[in-house]
Amino acid sequence: NAVDLPFPDNTFDCATIGFALRNVPDIYRTIAEMARVVKPGGKVVSLELSKPDLPVFKQLYYLYFNYLVPLLGRLWAGQGGPYSYLPRSLKNFPHQRELGEIFRKAGLHDVKFYELTGGIVSVHVGTVA
Numbered sequence: 001n002a003v004d005l006p007f008p009d010n011t012f013d014c015a016t017i018g019f020a021l022r023n024v025p026d027i028y029r030t031i032a033e034m035a036r037v038v039k040p041g042g043k044v045v046s047l048e049l050s051k052p053d054l055p056v057f058k059q060l061y062y063l064y065f066n067y068l069v070p071l072l073g074r075l076w077a078g079q080g081g082p083y084s085y086l087p088r089s090l091k092n093f094p095h096q097r098e099l100g101e102i103f104r105k106a107g108l109h110d111v112k113f114y115e116l117t118g119g120i121v122s123v124h125v126g127t128v129a
Contacts (some may be wrong), residue, residue: 003029007037010048018047022089027099031126032106038128044108045125049086050096052119061120065090096122 002017002024013103015034023031052058066087073083094102096113099122102112108126115122 001063003033005033005037009036009039011038012039013042015042016045016047019049021046021099022046024092027094028102028106029105035106035108035126036129042128043125044103044106044128045123047121047123048099049090049093050099050115050119050122051090052115053095054118057118061118065108096124099124105116107126 002020015038016028017034021027021030031044031046038044051062069086070084073079077081077083093099096115098121100111100113103124105125106126107129109129111124111126113122113124
């Protein structure tokens with residue numbers, strides 16, 4: 001349970017989550033809980049799909065991600081559900097700048113994010129005080 005981790009405070013040097021933050025019931029509580037179980041000076045790291053900002057690339061990416069991925073999933077895998085879920089899960093997910101703010105509100109310091117592949121994926125890193 002990402003919002004109620006079964007570990008004592010200050011247990012780990014680092015807590016990570018990859019391509020799952022879009023699926024938790026409460027992003028803020030999840031990040032705060034990750035920070036709780038990390039020792040002071042340790043890191044909380046998230047690797048997640050994000051929202052590209054580059055003009056033209058952004059439009060091409062969303063065309064591919066929102067329409068072609070579900071279509072290809074139905075054609076190749078014979079199921080549209082999982083491939084339609086991906087674009088829906090990103091639609092209401094915070095932009096990478098907003099996610100950085102959630103890290104800060106959860107008490108993390110020196111928060112940074114790194115956009116990869118033109119902003120399709122981002123890595124967020126925050127330090128526990």
